[in-house]
Amino acid sequence: MTMQSAYGQEIPKENVELTHVGPGTPMGELMRRYWQPICLSDELANLPKRVRILCEDLVVFRDLRGNVGCLTLHCAHRGTSLEYGRVEAEGIRCCFHGWVYNTQGKCVEMPCESPEFVEKMDVHQPGYPVQEHGGLVFVYMGPPEQQPLLPLYDIMDPDYWDNAQLKGMRLWEDHSIGFVRDCNWLQHYENVVDPYHLLILHNMISGDQFGSAVTSGDWPDIQFEDTPIGVRYRSARDLPNGNHIVRYTECILPNLFMVANIHEKGEIPKEKDKCREISWCVPVDDEQIYGISIVAWPTENGEPDPNWKAGVDTLTDIRPGNLRERPYEEKQRWPDDMEAQEGQRTIAVHDLENLALADRGIVLLRRALRKAVRDVQAGKDPQNIVRDPALNHAIETNGWTSVMPIKERMEAVS
């Protein structure tokens, strides 16, 4: 057997259709058909916030009357960045010559010009519509005439819960989750439906990084399937304590996901314990992402329960591998999601992959995304576009965990 030499190997181009998100690209146009979370509501105080999303540079601000605006970054006068502007009652005032733009982008004041001149010039700073929900600010960057509703998935519908408070959350930016990752968005998104890496990367290679019933023990039974809103996997196994655990984790097109409790110990029986976090994997551009979530935080007597812990990693149980900065040797000896995903190249090259049976979730996800991209190109609404307010209530999601003492009973609820 002779070695297959790497000499002269040509690296094919990445899968542009699924990975590039700039204006006019196939995936970029798909992403722009949905409301995307641009920041936390709490991040808009009395300073403007610069955000790069889908290869566009924007400024988000809340005027002193409480209205939120999202405008292109560079001032329509002579281009200075509005991140250095001043937030006022009427809008945002550019630092350079003081032009003021309201949240709709209309220039309402030019201090160096007469009001008549301002009226006659009728200058507008381009921007996008925004809305707030669940502690997040969402922006719609697509064609104005195609603007849909923000889909109210069950766990982000306040009416779904008896005792919960919706919180917008992300982790600090020096951690690799809820944060910034330096690779293409699809690598992070595909990770959601890659349950096999839980047992390899997060256990066999780097030691049990979660200490849960999910990432240790016998090989689980794993299955993949399309759902009405995306793709999910089902992972099931008998536990040494006699319980049986079933866990569903779902990708919701185009870039949302719900990860079932990664810290589940499987000690206390529970039926259909719904995920309480819904997250977005938001492309900054083709080579970077940020993560941001709505968490349905349990309340007691109307107050957030201080003892409750989110199902995926939080700052209180952060694992070392989530740190952005670690010694190189430590990264080599105990790699984590960040090393594995960024290590796929900045943008993974699909043509060089050898997809195997364990990659069925990735195959289903790419297929669903490809269909959605092509639906947009064909002039159709892609999956999960909601336009009818009457139907926009507690749209069922499919990520949850069950722990059952008896296997048969388990199967009855799955």
Ligand code: FES
């Ligand atoms: S560059 Fe903004 S007001 Fe002149």
Ligand SMILES: [Fe+2]
């Ligand atoms: Fe992981």
